[in-house]
Amino acid sequence: MDPQLRKRLTAAGAGAVALAVATVGYFEGTKPTPYLDPIGIPTVCTGHTGNVEMGRTYSKAECDALLAGDLGKAFADVARCTRVRLGEPTRAALASFAFNVGGGAYCRSTLARRINAGEGAPACDELLRFVYAGGKKLPGLVKRRAAERELCIEGFRS
Numbered sequence: 001m002d003p004q005l006r007k008r009l010t011a012a013g014a015g016a017v018a019l020a021v022a023t024v025g026y027f028e029g030t031k032p033t034p035y036l037d038p039i040g041i042p043t044v045c046t047g048h049t050g051n052v053e054m055g056r057t058y059s060k061a062e063c064d065a066l067l068a069g070d071l072g073k074a075f076a077d078v079a080r081c082t083r084v085r086l087g088e089p090t091r092a093a094l095a096s097f098a099f100n101v102g103g104g105a106y107c108r109s110t111l112a113r114r115i116n117a118g119e120g121a122p123a124c125d126e127l128l129r130f131v132y133a134g135g136k137k138l139p140g141l142v143k144r145r146a147a148e149r150e151l152c153i154e155g156f157r158s
Helices: 003-012 016-028 060-081 088-101 103-108 110-116 121-129 139-157
Strands: 031-036 042-045
Touching: 003 016, 016 060, 016 088, 016 139, 042 060, 060 088, 060 103, 088 103, 088 110, 088 121, 088 139, 103 110, 110 121, 121 139
Parallel strands: none
Antiparallel strands: 031 042
């Protein structure tokens, strides 16, 4: 895992929400001015993609609220589609993943099926398959999924 991310995670503490905020924030960054992501989706703040007003600058408070809402939805999707108990790092990793690909994609994934089948840490390897966007393998997604995988496995160790 990238040493900068490891430092952020250590500083975040052990709670799933803090770990997810640190992970998502590290990989998404925060940009108050809307932009098009690598596959052309209007995005703003910390990876927010819904109802983005291009040409507008968002305040820090708005960005914080959007992140809280988006991560809240991601955690709710993970809870809705996961039937086994998860360690906090695993919940954080799955929420980061669901934040990035969408809750529906998480719920339909082999990752969720394997977690629910009780496979534990080996199921986390499924994260490494989700490194493509718009048909292209993206280096940023390769790094993100590797970090999410490590965090996912960590939750099964505790």
